[in-house]
Amino acid sequence: MAEKQDKGRLTRLQLALGMAVFGSATPVSKIVTGAMPVFVGSAFRVGLGALVLAPFAWKKRGEIGTLARRDWLIVCLIALFGMFGFSALMLYGMKMVSGVVGAIVMSTAPAVTAAASMLFFGDSATWRKLTAIALAVAGVLLLQLGQGSDGGSASEMWLGAALVFAAVCCEASYTLLGKRMSEHVDPVLVAFLASALSVPLFLPFAVWQWADFDAAQVSAGAWAAAIWYGAGTLSLGTWLWYSGLAKAEGAVAAAFMGVMPVSALLLSYILLGEEFRFVHLAGFGTVFAGVLLMSWEHARMEKKA
Numbered sequence: 001m002a003e004k005q006d007k008g009r010l011t012r013l014q015l016a017l018g019m020a021v022f023g024s025a026t027p028v029s030k031i032v033t034g035a036m037p038v039f040v041g042s043a044f045r046v047g048l049g050a051l052v053l054a055p056f057a058w059k060k061r062g063e064i065g066t067l068a069r070r071d072w073l074i075v076c077l078i079a080l081f082g083m084f085g086f087s088a089l090m091l092y093g094m095k096m097v098s099g100v101v102g103a104i105v106m107s108t109a110p111a112v113t114a115a116a117s118m119l120f121f122g123d124s125a126t127w128r129k130l131t132a133i134a135l136a137v138a139g140v141l142l143l144q145l146g147q148g149s150d151g152g153s154a155s156e157m158w159l160g161a162a163l164v165f166a167a168v169c170c171e172a173s174y175t176l177l178g179k180r181m182s183e184h185v186d187p188v189l190v191a192f193l194a195s196a197l198s199v200p201l202f203l204p205f206a207v208w209q210w211a212d213f214d215a216a217q218v219s220a221g222a223w224a225a226a227i228w229y230g231a232g233t234l235s236l237g238t239w240l241w242y243s244g245l246a247k248a249e250g251a252v253a254a255a256f257m258g259v260m261p262v263s264a265l266l267l268s269y270i271l272l273g274e275e276f277r278f279v280h281l282a283g284f285g286t287v288f289a290g291v292l293l294m295s296w297e298h299a300r301m302e303k304k305a
Helices: 002-023 025-035 038-058 061-066 068-096 099-106 109-121 127-145 150-183 189-208 220-246 248-274 276-303
Strands: none
Touching: 002 025, 002 061, 002 220, 025 038, 025 099, 025 220, 025 248, 038 068, 038 189, 038 220, 061 189, 061 248, 068 099, 068 189, 099 127, 099 150, 099 220, 099 248, 099 276, 109 127, 109 150, 109 276, 127 220, 127 276, 189 220, 248 276
């Protein structure tokens, strides 16, 4: 009995830490994009991520031979959208917005994923899903309209938020495509293959930007952020989350979805030293209510299954 309880605690800890690590990607990406060119930072992220995931993927290497042509197509799409598209859009977007704005826009991920699932995969539209989507849109609009800045910087903020939202859409495609793959392929292996396949996509752009980049000028703190962006948010987060997910009921895992936006918001204040404003709380609270609704919906669906 005690052993079962210990395993349950470990599972919950893995789920919570996995979401917290994923949430750290938003403020950390702000640090990375301030220290190095976008494609250099992105190539470093996926290359390091693939390297760290390699030992875990090696244990599942036997599954590679079972992948059908359709599976490889899905892996390539994950590499294109979930790795290349997400990293590039996220870093360019975070150049233009604060960590708090980025964190709140990223918090719409569960609602965007639900909308894409209904649109492309025929999932049923429930009032919880639709309300969560509406709350996500309302929260971001509330945040953007309440920022109150001059015309030029306001335009840049809207563009930056749009790019971060495009990154959210890429993340949603990663989630949905990865869910299809993980039904018969280990998800850590999928993450490794997608990371490795995305490296050649970044390299030409990284080489082009390298001419204007002086690695010696990057501070130790920025290098630490870049290392965490690859080894932490991509590799460690994936391993923690899916390790916990393999042992937890869907309803339990869904309850931990709310950890990611909280982590992103708090770390934006801590790591970036950004000033608290009540409009942040209002925007985040609105979006977070949608996250809780989506968690409730996942738990309800798990009980029905």
